[in-house]
Amino acid sequence: MSSDQDHLQETDTEARFEFKKEENAAVKSDKGLTEEVIRMISEDKDEPDWMLERRLRALEQYQNMPMPSDWPGMPDLSELDVEEIIPYIRPDVDKREGVDDWTELPDEIKDTFDKLGIPEAEKNALSGVGAQYESEVVYQNMQEQWEEKGVIFCNMDKAVQEHPELVKEHFMTTCVPPSDNKFAALHGAVWSGGSFVYVPEGVTVEMPVQAYFRMNSEGMGQFEHTLIIAEEGSEVHYIEGCSAPKYGTHNLHSGGVEVFVGEDAHVQYSTVQNWSKNTFNLNTKRAICEANGTMEWVSGSMGSKATMLYPCTILKGRGSTDTHITIAFAGEGQDIDTGAKVYHNAPDTSSTIESKSISKDGGRTNYRGLVHIADGAENSSTAVECDALMFDNESTSDTMPYMEIEESKVDVAHEATVGKIGDEDIFYLQSRGLDDDDAKKMIVAGFIEPITEELPIEYAVELNRLIELEMEGSLG
Amino acid sequence: MSAGTQVHANLTEEQVREISEGLDEPDWLTEIRLEALAALEDLEMPDVIRTPGRDWTNLHELDFESLVDPLNAAEDKDQVGPEEAEVLPWSEAVADHEDLLQEHFGSIVDPQENYLTALSTALFSTGTVIYVPEGVDAEDVTVRTEQNSRSLFNYTLVVTEESSSVTILERQSTGEEAAEQYYSGVVEVAAGENSYVQYGSLQNLSEDAYNFTVKRGVADTYATIDWIEGNLGTQLTKTEVSTTLSGDSSETQIVGAFYGHNDQHFDLDAKVWHRAEHTTADLVTRGVTDDVARSVYEGVQDVGADAWDTSSYQRENTLMLSDESEADASPKLIINNHDTEASHSATVGQIDAEDLFYMTSRGVDPRSARNMLVEGFFVPVLEEIDVDELREDLEELIGTRLRERE
Numbered sequence: 091m092s093s094d095q096d097h098l099q100e101t102d103t104e105a106r107f108e109f110k111k112e113e114n115a116a117v118k119s120d121k122g123l124t125e126e127v128i129r130m131i132s133e134d135k136d137e138p139d140w141m142l143e144r145r146l147r148a149l150e151q152y153q154n155m156p157m158p159s160d161w162p163g164m165p166d167l168s169e170l171d172v173e174e175i176i177p178y179i180r181p182d183v184d185k186r187e188g189v190d191d192w193t194e195l196p197d198e199i200k201d202t203f204d205k206l207g208i209p210e211a212e213k214n215a216l217s218g219v220g221a222q223y224e225s226e227v228v229y230q231n232m233q234e235q236w237e238e239k240g241v242i243f244c245n246m247d248k249a250v251q252e253h254p255e256l257v258k259e260h261f262m263t264t265c266v267p268p269s270d271n272k273f274a275a276l277h278g279a280v281w282s283g284g285s286f287v288y289v290p291e292g293v294t295v296e297m298p299v300q301a302y303f304r305m306n307s308e309g310m311g312q313f314e315h316t317l318i319i320a321e322e323g324s325e326v327h328y329i330e331g332c333s334a335p336k337y338g339t340h341n342l343h344s345g346g347v348e349v350f351v352g353e354d355a356h357v358q359y360s361t362v363q364n365w366s367k368n369t370f371n372l373n374t375k376r377a378i379c380e381a382n383g384t385m386e387w388v389s390g391s392m393g394s395k396a397t398m399l400y401p402c403t404i405l406k407g408r409g410s411t412d413t414h415i416t417i418a419f420a421g422e423g424q425d426i427d428t429g430a431k432v433y434h435n436a437p438d439t440s441s442t443i444e445s446k447s448i449s450k451d452g453g454r455t456n457y458r459g460l461v462h463i464a465d466g467a468e469n470s471s472t473a474v475e476c477d478a479l480m481f482d483n484e485s486t487s488d489t490m491p492y493m494e495i496e497e498s499k500v501d502v503a504h505e506a507t508v509g510k511i512g513d514e515d516i517f518y519l520q521s522r523g524l525d526d527d528d529a530k531k532m533i534v535a536g537f538i539e540p541i542t543e544e545l546p547i548e549y550a551v552e553l554n555r556l557i558e559l560e561m562e563g564s565l566g
Numbered sequence: 567m568s569a570g571t572q573v574h575a576n577l578t579e580e581q582v583r584e585i586s587e588g589l590d591e592p593d594w595l596t597e598i599r600l601e602a603l604a605a606l607e608d609l610e611m612p613d614v615i616r617t618p619g620r621d622w623t624n625l626h627e628l629d630f631e632s633l634v635d636p637l638n639a640a641e642d643k644d645q646v647g648p649e650e651a652e653v654l655p656w657s658e659a660v661a662d663h664e665d666l667l668q669e670h671f672g673s674i675v676d677p678q679e680n681y682l683t684a685l686s687t688a689l690f691s692t693g694t695v696i697y698v699p700e701g702v703d704a705e706d707v708t709v710r711t712e713q714n715s716r717s718l719f720n721y722t723l724v725v726t727e728e729s730s731s732v733t734i735l736e737r738q739s740t741g742e743e744a745a746e747q748y749y750s751g752v753v754e755v756a757a758g759e760n761s762y763v764q765y766g767s768l769q770n771l772s773e774d775a776y777n778f779t780v781k782r783g784v785a786d787t788y789a790t791i792d793w794i795e796g797n798l799g800t801q802l803t804k805t806e807v808s809t810t811l812s813g814d815s816s817e818t819q820i821v822g823a824f825y826g827h828n829d830q831h832f833d834l835d836a837k838v839w840h841r842a843e844h845t846t847a848d849l850v851t852r853g854v855t856d857d858v859a860r861s862v863y864e865g866v867q868d869v870g871a872d873a874w875d876t877s878s879y880q881r882e883n884t885l886m887l888s889d890e891s892e893a894d895a896s897p898k899l900i901i902n903n904h905d906t907e908a909s910h911s912a913t914v915g916q917i918d919a920e921d922l923f924y925m926t927s928r929g930v931d932p933r934s935a936r937n938m939l940v941e942g943f944f945v946p947v948l949e950e951i952d953v954d955e956l957r958e959d960l961e962e963l964i965g966t967r968l969r970e971r972e
Binding site: 160163460462465478480481482483485486487488489490491492493494495496497498499500501502503504505506507508509510 | 615616617618620622871884886887888889890891892893894895896897898899900901902903904905906907908909910911912913914915916
């Protein structure tokens, strides 16, 4: 391991994510969801009227929609009381749009991100970094060379003010309308923070840009919105990391991600989610892909009490391509219900979904996925592969794929396997001198290898480290 | 439910009593029927798969008002088997084997599981009971049902005692055709210790008919239940074939073949519940969709927490012959025991262009080449069928349907 990753080694324990900070808010909304709360959020952000109107419309849709209940085997959301969640907390920082120098941040916030290793990663591997604390982005910076090429990487609230035309056109309109599902509507009403990424035609952003989302306060909800617009022939890799300390009451994370992949453009969206194990993580993420565009989703779900996340790609343009790589790890008390959705709406489109899940200590993982090939989407192909590894008999591993094929000139394949760690594999490694723990860790590392190799080395290391942390203690 | 009140308005306790009395049923059976009738109001239709914006099968379109005609059921039936086993029409079974019925009737398929099972329980007027005593090997049991009325409700019970075996071939077809007909069948199989049941079924009802069938078996220790399910007829079929592996080392195989054309809609479920140790399941389904037909397949492999050392495999392949047809599939794994080897796979595609090119380059005309490739596609399924008659009939029906095509 190179010295670049020292910060990961130094913080070897869960303490790296578990530490709590004194809550120090400038503005904090009441609990629950009322028109007043929405108006207060919008006013505090000094938003234009059109955004307030969108929020209020989304609130109305939220109130009129029932909670999802008829999904087979869906996670238990009964402990989630949205009315008890604090939707908006603005941390007490001087500059509203986030500073571009870590040293300008209040000590406790700076210390948070230091512990998470963000400034260190920025130096080594990233084109730009945004950091969100509670409901607001507190730090945002991008290397000058990209700014000169017209790349925009700023927080979403700032984008509403400075790029209203782009936001008006793309924000929760065609990609993820609030009517999509109850939590998308909730998100539309109370969203705050998140990233706005705009890459002009033909520009390749060579190193990834990253946003890090941190929830610190007890009982809060984080609703950041990420909007990525990649114009024709451009290329960008966006990385998102999330964490929160654990409190007695539940937190809610309900993010929204919208990605517009232009003709011949290439967007990779990678996320490693490590929310505390009392967080409900209910997100809506979707990409629309124009002709010959490529969308890649790489997701690692480690944290949360319950996750429901099915990143979706709409292959709208001829020859567009989608790749999903997803890994889920569910330990004690966790229900990670995640998967992928792909709509093939044009000819010559292709998709690949690769899912790996690991369940242990009574955790449950479920792959839930949908592939739809519309009539007329000739010469399209899709390959879905789901593999699950179970550690013990208290755990559950489900696989629920759905395939809707309306077109005959297609190639559709779905495969899934479930199994335990092979005794023979462990025996072999032990005979080479590894102890039982290390043997299991090595087997798991091998199992998720196809995912980690898609990530920049810093994140691959982090992912492996997280999984090792998850495995420690109960394997002996 | 609106459909419930609809049919309920047409159905009365008197009708149910009349059917039950006509079959000389004891009071407890009449009671089960009446309870099922009363439950209709609160019961839901069988589960169908729903994805955002789409129901894979719409059972609420069934117009029961005009479909169900409880007192005028008519059929032509053969129920034959070897002497060693008993193959009895329902009324004879009621007279001779009340204990057997009391033990098993409704124990595997809950009469009140859903609206359609309750309807079937309340109204069935014909049925077959197949009883195989200990150690007996019974081959060639044949049950043939030809429906000659607007609606027909059929019930079948198979009980095999320890170390016995039976092969059953069941067929449904339509005699007198009507504009719309409804066939409903419930099959319960109780496979005793170390017994073997192969239950083959060939559904070739009129293409105007609607069909709802549940076939479910429970396998005791070392028992094996093999299902073969051929679906060719009806405009709408909703079926479930399933096995509960409740005894250690029990096994099951579910083999399915379907061929949908015109506007046929097949909703086919194959399910297995692993509930004991060392159990094995193998689910294989192959089918073709043509014209504007639609196939919906749901496969479930459910491994319980106590099902140590489970092996469970599932394959589903659909061949689309027409661009207007649709093939939907959802193979599910529900795994609660880690000592499991489970896999499933599903594919959808069309005839391989290279295969077709190869055959035409050898001088086979394109139409024959296509027919041969489709027939070849079914071979892995046909090979699993032990009963020659069923295999040959299925082959012939597939061949005929292919040759009708341009």
